[in-house]
Amino acid sequence: MSSIPASAFLALALILFCIGLYGALSKRNTVIVLISIELMLNAVNINLVTFSKYGIKPSITGQIFALFAITVAAAEAAVGLAILIALYRNRKTVNIDEMDTMKH
Amino acid sequence: MTFSGEFIAFMLLALAAVIGGVLLLNLTNVVHMIIALVFTFVSIAGIYVLLSAEFVAGAQILIYSGAITIIMLFGIMLTNHNDTSEGKPSLWRRLFLLLGVLGFAFAVYIGIYNLDLAPQTNHLHENNTMQIGKALYSKHIIPFELTSVLLLVALVGSIILAKKDEKGGE
Numbered sequence: 121m122s123s124i125p126a127s128a129f130l131a132l133a134l135i136l137f138c139i140g141l142y143g144a145l146s147k148r149n150t151v152i153v154l155i156s157i158e159l160m161l162n163a164v165n166i167n168l169v170t171f172s173k174y175g176i177k178p179s180i181t182g183q184i185f186a187l188f189a190i191t192v193a194a195a196e197a198a199v200g201l202a203i204l205i206a207l208y209r210n211r212k213t214v215n216i217d218e219m220d221t222m223k224h
Numbered sequence: 225m226t227f228s229g230e231f232i233a234f235m236l237l238a239l240a241a242v243i244g245g246v247l248l249l250n251l252t253n254v255v256h257m258i259i260a261l262v263f264t265f266v267s268i269a270g271i272y273v274l275l276s277a278e279f280v281a282g283a284q285i286l287i288y289s290g291a292i293t294i295i296m297l298f299g300i301m302l303t304n305h306n307d308t309s310e311g312k313p314s315l316w317r318r319l320f321l322l323l324g325v326l327g328f329a330f331a332v333y334i335g336i337y338n339l340d341l342a343p344q345t346n347h348l349h350e351n352n353t354m355q356i357g358k359a360l361y362s363k364h365i366i367p368f369e370l371t372s373v374l375l376l377v378a379l380v381g382s383i384i385l386a387k388k389d390e391k392g393g394e
Contacts (some may be wrong), residue, residue, distance in 0.1 A: 123228045126341040129275065132238045134336070136264070138329045139245035145321055151299045155261060159245065162268055166286075169277045169384055178346035180355045183277045184364055187356070190280075190287055191371050196376035197292050201299045202382035208387075209230060214303045 126174040129166060138164035150207075150214045154200050161193045234274055241267035254300050265289040276349035279356050298332055 136159060143156035172182020190198045208214055251257050265288040271307030272281035348355070360368055 123230055124234050124274070125304075127310045127336050127339045128234065128238075129271070130336040130339065131333070132241065132271070134329060134332050135242055136245055136268075138325050139242070141328070142321065142325045143245075143249055146249075146318060151296055151303070152248075152254060154299075155258065155292075155296050156248070156266055158288070159248070159264065161262065162265070162284075162288065165280075166268060166271060169272055169280060172277070173275050173281060173298060173346060173348060175342045176341075176344075178344045178348060180348060180359050181363075182355060183280050183348070183352075184359055186277070187278050187283060188367060188371060190283055192374065194287050194292060195374055198382045199378055199385070201295055202385035204299055205302055205386045208303045211285075 124157070129170040129174075133163040133166040133170070136160075136166070138207055148216050150204050150216050151201075153216060154197060154204070157194060158197060161189060165189055230274065233270070237267045237270040237274070240264070241271070255297070258296050258300070262289050262293055265293070276346070277352065278349075279353045 133180070140156045140159035140163060142212065144153050146193045147153055147156065155164075168186040168189065172179065204214065209220065211218065215217075241264045244260050244262070244267065247255050247260035248264070251260060265284065269281040269284040269289070272278075272284060
């Protein structure tokens with residue numbers, strides 16, 4: 121019925137997750153870190169939708185879970201950006217290395 | 225391996241997604257980084273279509289390449305928008321990080337590379353949106369309503385967080 125093996129989709133999701141992980145840990149601009157986290161969430165959504173088609177019992181529940189994950193990711197992006205703007209107003213920086221008030 | 229149309233479409237979409245991600249890591253201007261990521265999001269929507277999830281693909285286009293990209297661009301424009309993210313972390317730190325990420329990738333790849341799931345007969349592609357609607361309003365009605373509460377809380381919370389403090393912050 122389908123010519124693409126499931127492991128191809130899983131490998132693509134793994135590559136995207138690793139790119140997102142590397143970006144989230146190595147970039148210094150906070151907006152880029154936030155959007156790398158979005159990329160990681162997207163990779164997880166690919167896995168969910170893949171198993172909703174290729175799993176032992178294919179059902180629509182995987183797609184519904186992916187929709188819930190998209191919703192929560194959108195809420196997370198909005199709250200993260202609001203925190204970023206409040207922080208920028210106080211500290212005048214978006215550099216993640218200088219956000220260390222709670223460290224000392 | 226025979227190159228069916230589905231396979232070629234998958235390869236092109238996967239290539240576009242990975243190229244978008246690599247450009248995100250390598251570009252220096254932050255606005256260009258976000259534009260590069262739009263390619264990744266649109267390609268992921270195409271991948272969803274290949275996986276017979278048309279409604280999720282539509283939601284992906286609307287929410288990710290529409291809303292989240294625009295909100296991130298707003299975040300950049302309201303802060304340092306001409307900030308090219310100069311000053312990379314030190315070489316040792318990057319090397320260590322690369323090793324860690326590659327180790328993680330290798331560990332997961334061992335688990336999936338010979339995973340052979342035979343595709344079952346499924347009916348996901350017929351009336352996809354109707355199936356989602358039926359399942360959402362019958363089996364998953366409580367999480368659905370809780371999601372609306374979550375969105376309301378996120379809306380109010382982000383407005384309060386980003387609002388200007390009139391009393392000068394205490």
